[in-house]
Structure formats: C-alpha cells, structure tokens
Amino acid sequence: MHKYNSRWALPLTLISAALLSLSSLQAQHYDAHAAFAPTLYTQNGNAFRSANGDPGPGYWQNRADYTIKAGFDSTSHLLTGTALISYTNNSGDPLNYIWLELDQNTEKTEALANILQPSKRKLSDDLGFQFQKVQAAATDGANFQDVSYKVYGTRMQIFLPEKVKANGGKLQLELDYSFKLQASSAGDRAGYMSTPEGTIFEFGYWFPRVCVYDDNNGWNTLPFVGGGEFYFEYGDMDYTITAPAGMLAVGGGALVNGEQVLDDGLYKRLQKAKDSDKTVMIRSQEDVKNGIATRKKTGTTSWHFQMSNTRDVAFALSKAFIWDGAKINLPSGKKSFAQSVYPASSAQTDSSWVRATEYVKASVEDFSKRWFEYPYPEATNVAGPIGGMEYPGITFDHHKASGKSLFMLISHEIGHSWYPMIVGSDERRVPFMDEGFNTFVDIYCQQDFNNGEFAPKRDGEYAPGGGNPADEIVPVIKEVQNGPTLMTPPDWQDYKYVHPMSYFKTAFGLVLLREVILGPDRFDYAFRHYTAKWAFKHPMPTDFFRTMENAAGEDLGWFWRGWFYNNWQLDQAVTGVSYVDDDPTKGALITIKNKEQLPMPVSAAIEQLTGPAIHVQLPVEIWQRGDSWTFKVNSTSKLKSVQLDPKALLPDLDRSNNHWQGN
Template sequence: MYKAFTCAVCLFYSVAGTAQNYDPNKTFAPGFYSHNGNEFRSADGAPGSKYWQNQANYAIEATFDTTTNVLSGNEIIEYSNNSPDNLEYLWLELDQNADKEDARAQSLAKPGQEAAPDKGFRLSRVVVENSGQVQEADYVVQDTRMQIRLGNPLTAGKSLRLKIGFSFKLLSSSAGDRAGILQTKNGKIYEFGYWFPRMCVYDDLNGWNTLPFIGGGEFYFEYGTIDYKITVPAGMLAVGSGQLLNGQEVLSDRVLANLSKARRSDKTVMIHPAEAVTRSSVTKKTSGTVTWHFAMNNTRDAAFALSRAFIWDGAKINLPSGKTAFAQSVYPEESIRDKSEWHRATEYVKASVEDFSKRWFEYPYPEATNVAGPIGGMEFPALAFDYYKEGGKGLWALVSHEIGHTWYPMIVGSDERRYPFMDEGFNTFIDIYAQEYFNNGEFAPKRDGEYAPKGGNPADEIIPVIKATKGGPTLLTAPDAMDYKYVHPLAYFKTAFGLVLLREVILGQDRFDYAFRTYTKNWAFKHPSPVDFFRSMENAAGEDLSWFWREWFYNNWELDQAVAGVKYVEGDPQKGALITIENKEQMVLPLPMEITETNGHTQTIQVPVEIWQQGAQRTIRVRTTSPVTSVIIDPRHQLPDSHRENNVWKK
C-alpha cells in the first residue's frame, strides 16, 4: 500500500460529463446487508452469543480386502442436536454413490445409462437408538443422500446413535476422483476419501444442507471426533487423518526407532526408506492382518491410504506457541524418479504448516500427512492426496495448497458445496505469501497456470477472466451451477487476487492481516457464511467494503480508470495541478497515482475510492512547484485495469 500521502492535498471537484458505463448508484448503493445481526450471528461478523452447531462423533471399524478391493465397515454415529429445533428426520451424505450410473453426477454426464449394482455404498443395516428405543431405521436413499425418518423426534439438546453397516468397492477412480487405486512397481496404492456415511450439516441458515454430491462442489460436515480402525494385510503401511494411536503395537522396532528420530528432527528423516520397501516389513507382523487405529478430534472428515510400496519420511514442525507437530510423506519409488522430487515433499509440508501457523492460525493437529498416489490433488483434514509424479515448482505448489486446505475449510468450516471461494480462493491466497517466502523465494512468484503468460502479472492476467465471465457466474455461484471451465478462474484465481487487492491496495497489510486473523480465530471449527466473512473484515479493519463485495464477489464488473487531463490552479504550476480522472466502467478501486514534474520531483499518492461516489469524472488538486510532465495511474500495475493505455498522461 502506498504511504507517500504528504505531498498531495486532494480536493475534489465535480466535473461535467458522465462515463457511459459507470453508475455510482449501483456500486455505492445502500442496504448491502439484507438482514441485521442477531443472537446467532453478530453484526460484527463473529458468532453470536447463542450461536449453535450440531456435533457428530464417529466410531468406525473397517476391513479392506485387497483381493476384491471391497472395504466393509461398521460405524456408530453419536449425533447431538444442539439446535433449538426438534428434528423429525436426519440427512446423511453417501458420496460413494456418485459412481452409480443412476446417480445425478453420472446422469448429467451420461444420461440414460443403466444402474450398476457393484458401485457405490451397500448398506447392510441402519439402526437408530433414540430415547431409549432401538429399532431398524426407516430410511430412503436418493442419489448421494440418505434420509432417516425418526419414529420419535430428536428433541433439542438431546443425542441419538446410529449404527450403520456399509461396504463399497474401491475403483481406480472413486467418488468423483476423491479415492482410487494406483499400481506401482512395488505394489498398489489405495487412497480412501469419502469412504463412510457422514452426517449432513443442520444449521441456522439453511436447515438441512442436502445439496447432492455431483463432483464440482466438495463437502460440508459437522465437527466431532472420528475414531477409526482399519484392518488390512500385514506388511502394508497405513497413514490417516489424525494420529496413529497404536504405533507401538503395529510398527516394527526399526521403523519405531526411525520414527522417533524424525519426530525430533528439523530435517527430513527416512523412516522406511526405498531399500527397505522390498526387504523388510514396516509392521511387526509379517503375515495375517494388522489393525491400524487412528483418531482425530475436532474434525469434519477423515481420509486414509494404504500400500506396501510406500517410502516414508518425516520431520518436526515448529509452531509459534512452542508446541510441535509432525510432518510426514509417503510415496512410491516412482515418485523419486523421472524428475519427480518427492524426497522434498516433507520439507514442503513442514514449511507450509509453519508459515500458515505464523501468519493466520496455529496448526491444531498433531500430524500433517502428504500421500503420493493416483489422485491429482485432494484435501482432507491434516492430510492430502497429491499426484505421485509431480515435481519441481509444481510439487511445492501442490503440496502447499492441499495441506493449506487444513485451514480453509477444515479449520474454518465453510460450505464448499455452495461457496468454493471460501476454501479454494482463501487457500490460494495464503499460498501466495508462503510461496514468496519459502527458501528465500525458491519457487516465487506464485502464478496461476494457464492464466500466467511469461512476463505478465496477476493484475493483467485476471482481466480475461473478468471479461469472459461478464454477465455470467460470480464468486457466489455454486460450482455445480456453472460451467466447470469457470470454477478455477473464479473460485481460485479471482478470489485470491481480490484478497491481494484488499491487502496490498485497499486496506494495507496490517489492517488486512488483523481482520483476516480475527475472522479465522472467531470461526475456527465453526460454520461461517460469506456474509459473516464480509462483516468480519469490515468490522475488524474499520472500513465499509460493501462496494468491493458488490463488484468483486456479487458481480463481474470491469475496471477502466483514466487520466482525462491536467491543468493548473489559476494557470500557475507553482500553485498546484488540477488532474482530471475518469471511471469508464462499473468497477471502482482506489487510485495509486504517480506525478512527475519538469524539475524531476516525483510524488506518489493514493486517491481513496470515495472519489467515485458522486460521479464518473472527478478533479483532484495536487501540490506542485513546476509543470507536470506525466501522470500515471497504477504505476506498479496492481489494479486489473482493462485499458492501461489511458492510465498515462504525458505533457
């Protein structure tokens, strides 16, 4: 943010004439918020004094058969109704059902196909324990949702238990590419995401959140404890969200010794190296089966992975409070060949977690796990699936981004199925600064793939996105409601760039960082809405930003700010310059402006956005002592101005 304001006294004058495409009554319209704050969600964006959310705790025991690729499990869900409402029915997500040919996801892509009975969840039992009564549930499965119709309502403040037996066949790509299988030289890698029936969110905004899983939107679930046991053949290594509780029981003495070293080391330590994969067992038992026991507190999901082919390494994570956590990566031999650089993956996990913890919110979980496998990139709480052949800058970007999702939306539990900008965009934003500072900028700057031509900059690269979506989907559009070609440009790129604008141009770093940290702290392990975010940023930063939310998030307006001319006070440059500026499109932003005089003096000012409240053309008075030779709007190209040629005036 520019700070050299002392050289200019900005006096504002209305000028005749109106830019055809700008209406200040749209941008600065009153009544942005359609409702007041209340006892559940305060007007300052924080949870209210009576904010509530329900809780779901899971106890799961599952077995995976590597000959049939079928995972069979039994789960007990303890569901607590903390709402003020009596619930006559419950809703659960069955996301594995997205693979069924009659599922909505498949019907949209390939309508008219017959159902495939070997795909999706099979339910062997669904039992309800409620108010002292145990009975078979009255339930209906439709697509990826299951409704349980209760005989007796679950009253406010009470809990019940569900007992569900389930199974499904793991495919090479399952559940919309959130799980899968990869054949490697030393064995198969099995990745399990969306692998058990999970409770939908019941909240004060929508009641039951039952949007089906179609593939674009991800997930939105209640917080609780997930305690899970996975029984698999001996010799396989399992890693999962949360913490391994029975490592002393299942891991070999050699592996336990190396693991202990890794937990104390700032440098990556090999726990189960490549040469050991084919020579010695990672588990104490070498035949039969082994049960791996994991648990995670205050989480909304859990995922895990299995393989005999995993190389395993790890290192200590140092947190701002003085506490430590553990970074670990597992990957096959193929991941350290052919320019892949997975031997650095744990270094990237460690650095990312330390950066995000220092800047935004301290990492609350004991482990951060990165898994190489068939999935290109998918996040879960404290665990990520990343493509096994990625390397170089791409591997850093992938690892940092996916583990960064632990903050948004795993800690700050937004609704990914409706508002992907609150997880993908926020996460892409924090990636920018982590990439800038990692190893003295080894992989900086962060660029956005196909939107980053060589020699360009983000402000220029966002312009084609804004033009392409003009009149189309916005950041408030659900991902499944837009052409998927727009999901990345909008949810990731435009959101992140908008937050950079707020931090670097509109608010400044100190005010933005304080407000963003406040939002993160207040909504950690809770369910914020977009409006909660907007209110949080405005209140903690002390700025009315309704004009920005309206133009950047609710619309895809275009920016074109221009220098229309330069005159002098009473015709005398020593009395000051009168610079006329114009806003030609509907978007507005503050104007960083550089003024150079014939005597060589250059000053940089920032004209506040309020200049555009009263019209499209405005004149500012700037202190000068000699004739002006040039005026440049946005000299550092921070703004997404679609016509830079009119940003420059020269004598």
C-alpha cells in the same frame, strides 16, 4: 482440490477469446449509486450471527462423533465397515429425520452427477454404498432398532421412530456398509494405482457422513455432483482399519497403536523423526524391497487412528510406501509431525517426493505463524493416483509431481487444513471461501519458503499477459461479465469457470484488499480475527464480509458488491490536466475518470519538467458522487507526465488511458 498440472493454468481458450475482444470494448456508464448502494446486507445481525461478523451469543451447531471399524480386502478391493454415529442436536428444532451424505454413490447410474455429465467410468447400482444394517438408538446406545430410510443418489434420509430433542438431544446411528473401491472413485477423491512394489490405495469419502443442519439452510442436502466438495459437522473420530499384514497405513489424526503394529526398527525411526527438524527416513526403499513394515508378516493388521474436532478423515494403504517425516515447530512451542509416503518411482530426483516432507513442514509452520496455529498432531502427504485432494491433516497428491509443481500442490492441499477444515465453510455452495482463501494464503507461503525458491505463486503461469496477475485477471472478468459470480455454487456453472473464478479471482481480490485497499496491517489483523472466531464453526459469506469491515474499520460494501456479487470491470483514465490561473507554479489540476462500474482507490505518479516527482494516493470514496474527480497537486513547473496505477496493481482493462503526456 487441484488436478495436477492441468488446473493450475487458466484455460487458454477462455483467455485468448477474451483478449481478442478487448480491442472492441465499449465503455459502460458508471453508476455511483449502484456501486455504493447502502443495502448489501439483506438482514441485520441476530443472536446466532452478530452484525460485527462474529458468532453471536446464541450461535449453535450440531455435532457428529464417529467410531468406525473397517476392513479392506486388497484382492477384491471391497471395504466393509460398521459406523457408530453419535449425533447431538444443539439446534432449537426437534428433528424427525436425519440426512446423510453418500459420496461413493457417484458410481451408481442414478447419481445426479452421471445425469448432468455422462461418465465414461463403469457405473452400476452394485457400486457405491451397500447397506446391510441401518439402526437407531437412544443416548445410551440401548435398544437399537431397524429404521426405515430412502437413498436418493448421494443422499440418504433416515426416518426416526422418535424425534431427536432440541437443545442437546442425542441420537445414535449404527450402519453396516460396504463398497468396492474403483480406480477413480467418488468423483476422483479416492482410488488406486499399481506400482512394481505394490498397489497404492487412497480412501476418501469412505463412510456415510451426517449432513450439516444449520441456522442458514436447515438441512444442507445439495447432492454431490463433483465440482462442489463437502460441508460436514465437527466431532471426534475414532477409526480402525484392518488390512493385510505388510501394508503400511497412514490416516488423518494420530496413529495410536503404532508401537503395537509397526516393525520395531520403523517405530524407533518414527520416534526419531518426530524430534528432528530435518527429514528422517522411516521406511526406506530397501525396507520396501525387503517387506519390512508391520510386526505381523501374515494375516491382517489393524491400524487404530483418532482425530479430534474434525469434519472428516481419510486414509491410505500400500506395501509400496517409502515413508519419511520431520518435526513441525508451532508458534506456541507445541509440536506436530510432518510425514510423507510415496512409491520409489516418485523419488527419482532431488526435486521430487524426497522433498515432500520439507514442503509440508514449511507450509504448516508458515500458515501457523501467519494465520492460525495448526491444531492436529500430524500433517501427512500421500503420493498416488489422485491429482490433488485435501482432507483434515492429510492430502492426496499426484505421484508424478516434482519441483515447483510439487511444492505448489502440497502447500495448497495442506493449506486446506485451514480453509475449510479449521474454518468450516460450505464448499458445496461457496467455493471461494475454501479454494480462494487457500490460494490467497499460498501466495505468501510461496514467497516465504526458502527465500522465495518457488516464488511467485502463479495460478495463471501458463496464460498470456506478461506475467502480471492484474493483467491476466482482466480477460477472465470480461469472459464472465454476465456469467457466474463468486457467489455461484460450482455445480451450477460450467466447470471451465471454477478455477479462474473460485481460485484465481478470489485470491487476486484478497491481494487487492490487502495490498491496495486496506494495507497489510489492517488486513492481516482482520483476517486472523475471522480465522480465530470461526475456527471449528460454520461461517457464511456475509460473516466474512462483516468481520473484515468491522475488524479493519472500513465500509467495503462496494468491493464485495463489485468483486464477489458481480463481475464488474475497472477502467481508470486521465482525462485532462490544467493549471490554476494557467500558472504551473500555483498548482496543477488533474482530472480522472472511472469509466467502468468497478470503483477502486487511485494511485498516481506525476513527473514535472523541473522539480521533484509527486506521488498521490486517493481513496475510493472519490467515486461516491460520480464518475469524474479533479484533484490539485502542488506543482512548481509544467507537468511532464501523469501515470495512474504506476505499479500496475489494479485489473485495469485499458492501461493506455492511464497515462497523460505533456507537450
């Protein structure tokens, strides 16, 4: 998720304060035994999660399939629905109760979010989910009966008359529910806005969803507070939205009754767009003006969507939508479909939403080629009030974004279809596995798009530091030295740290891993392996760490410990130069020091007074025995200079001691 135009930048107050403190830094003692301690993993691999990072031979996860029929009243803003949830318990544990997530309940006064961070929004116990029926039944759906339940803020516990059997036991739940959509709803994941052509309605977190039951925590019931996003089971979702005729609907998955509900002309243009590499206008501004949308002009229209193997769905409705689309070409030869819907006010310039479909098409093709092929039939952008929010195959992006900001926003949000929608990590506990991984892959997508039209990707572009991410991350790490780490859940920390840490620090750390520590070939193979092995499954941080180590063939415990479990700092220094037997022609001896706790490989550029330049690469293992290392270079004359990290790739907090100048 991104808030348009505000969360792309590192907080200036954080950076400025940290920069002022850099001049008074005191070097800390480097402890090699702590940096390279052999006990990063607290448990061995098991039948569920192998020591090599792959899902184990006994890996299991539960499943939740949904059939939902919902209606929306655009006057009262009331959504009413019936959700049939078919739940499969593949765990080895019989289940006496089921937990559901009710994110719309952030509108209630009792929600934890409103206690921890008092809201200026209108709050009421009449808002959020209201339940008219909660029933359970056996596998065949017969004998539905009322069941007792309790609601605790954004969580709902349903007590079952009979246990759901282990190892494949089935349960069906049927819930009749309703809620009133707010202008900003469910922690800014849904909402509406007015335009001259009609109101845009965006629906996320719009139905009760079963919490994950896994081998790591059992029931995952952390409440929805606002910073942590979601973690849900995979399943097939079949949903029908009934809304006033004349409104256009888009949703996650495939529209399966388009021919029946769409105006003939729109439907024909939709088919043309699905076969076109160039963006095709499906519903023009003139069509919006003339009210051309659905076959029916009065009454209601029911839109039927289906999405397979997904952890969520979202949708949007409006009479104001301009609609365009284009074909997505996937590496296997399969096709998908990129589409965008937006109001006329978002299409005023050539750099605005008229290019949105181009951006999503290019992003999906890039991510598919680099990491894992996109599995869904459509990839949809919606322009509206939400600053930036991702759902499987559909994103809500701010209607005022344009140019580079629009590309970054669209690419980032649709990139979430990989992390965490395909690779189903726990966003509520571990934001770096979705926000950070996604920000990392954005960097290369932005380089690739249109020969780098909007490159480089810069999360810190509004911060001081000369435009070098390696320099800009230094004050961030200094500020949080004794604060939250990348392993800290977002709702357990001051939100000012979430973006600099989960997004920027994670992404920069993966760049270090790819460009400095492993190299692109080894990193890319390991990262693709992780993505493929954990596609549509639930990885934990240690699964990622183990996968990267095993697939790349490298012990990286020092890096995970320093960068992810701690906020260790780096300061490499040149401390001396001498010559073998005081004779420069016999070779030079260069002594370097690791003055802070984070070790890193060493790169050195050495100039001689006469003779060729010398370039040296030293592995991180030189720091396993202590904080100093002396290496020999085959010089032919006195050295003119020694420069550590000559390309400024490392987050070195004091670059002044990276340089040695000869007499």
